[in-house]
Amino acid sequence: MYTHNRIGAQTKRARVGGVLAAIALAAGAGTVAAQQGGAQEYVPFDDIDPTLGYRADMEFSGTVRYWKDEETLRQYLSWVGDPENEWKLNYKHRDLEYDDLHGGHFYLEEGEEAFRKLSERHPEFPRCVGWGETDLVGAATRYPRHDSETNTIVTLESRIEHCAKAIAEQEIPQGSPGNTRLALYVKSLSHGMPINMEIGQPELRMAYERGKGLFYRKVGQFNFACATCHSPGTPVMGQRLRGQVSTTPFAFAAHFPTYRSARGTVETLQTRIGLCSRQMRVMPLRPGDPAYVDLEVFLTALSNGYPIVSPGVR
Amino acid sequence: MYATRITRHLMWALPLLALCLSAYADTPANRPAGGPPFAQWPCHSYTHPCGEIPTRPAVSAQMPSDLEGDPDRGRALAHNRSKGNCLTCHMMQGGAQGGTVAPDLSQYATWGRSTEEIYARIHDQRAFIAGTVMPPFGTNEILTEQEIMDIVSYLKNSR
DSSP states (O other), X not given: OOOOOHHHHHHHHHHTHHHHHHHHHHHHHSEEEOTTSOEEEBOOOOOOOGGGGGGGGGGTTOTHHHHSSHHHHHHTGGGTTOTTTGGGGTTGGGGGGGGSOOHHHXXXXXXXXXXXXXXXXXXXXXXXXXXXXXXXXXXXXXXXEEETTTTEEEOHHHHHHHHHHHHHOOOOOTTSHHHHHHHHHHHHTTTTSBOOOOTTSHHHHHHHHHHHHHHXXXXXXXXXXXXXXXXXXXXXXXXXXXXXXXXXXXXXXXGOSEEETTTTEEEOHXXXXXXXXXXXXXXXXXXXXXXXXXXXXXXXXXXXXSBOOSSEEO | OHHHHHHHHHHHHHHHHHHHHHTOOOOGGGSGGGOSTTTTXXXXXXXXXXXXXXXXXXXXXXXXXXXXXXXXXHHHHHHOTTTTOGGXXXXXXXXXXXXXXXXXXXXXXXXXXXHHXXXXXXXXXXXXXXXXXXXXXXXXXXSOXXXXXXXXXXXXXXX
């Protein structure tokens, strides 16, 4: 079960002390010597306790008090459309539209159908996606997870790709519409259940630290970090960028794969990171790239404990 | 019923799309040798060489003495999303929907900054404020010297 335990956090911190110390150094100096002699710039790190999950936002942006649950969201619905305040809802008011019919429901139906067909022909397929369990209710809450056999970090999308290949001898690469539809269906089986990635697991914790490093590192032609727009430590978060206001990065993972009404497609967390990288003029990486897996682990840790909304819409 | 609901969703998300595509400048210059876009800038990869590219250090730029700025071209450049895109963060004269991230530059000519200083700040604001969120437009070749001169002249005329 997910618990928030500050004493536990201290010991875990000590265990990954090496990584943390290196990163803290980077934050302190503002730059860190890269392996090949140059310097890389960072946005100063925020002191986030990842064992707190989305609740850590209380000491971060504090906006979690407005979007922490459905009842609270409904109290602040009058903020929708008000640029000064809407961003404080973290756009979670859109999650209330889960019951409304939107494009995500079409994809979900297709995903369910595809999943059923695959499972009929290959009864081992669901067990593979469920990590040994055939009941997939709740399965999505545990991803990304560490696979000790291959010593890799596995996201729901990469697991589906792996299982399709290993069991059905089918290529369903992550990032493809076929993979995303299946992932959407599996995720929807956990609708309403809190995300429960095992952040205490050492390899996941290391991936979290690496992902954090990437999130705060300035990259691209514009010299932006993700944190430039998504950290309250900079002047950008909560301010208007033309018509848009960026929000706290907490609980981002809850609604992915999400239906993007503007694009008319369902996108995964990693396709979204790739799209926004272009906006930052940074070379986008392929879904499943180890750097994006680390970013996904970082963002999922910041979503731990928050209920999944699937099919989500933005 | 179905259709109106879908339309409502469409309307809501249009600005989001605009943001994501606005600054997308996947131009030939940003695609060296037909490779992936923006590969010449620092990136997140652990394996591609761009993951090792260091940030370009801050530069205190000298204003080129042989160039004249044009305020009208400067206004167009500053407002253009794929060029200066200054409006993302600043309010500026004649610009709609300016950002609230950074100081309002609508009357910047009254601030008493010298032409040389304005040039140097647009070229690389990090030389004045370390850790600024403002992109180093000159150092990172987002704007040419001539384009920066045009914007300086637009700002010098904003009163």
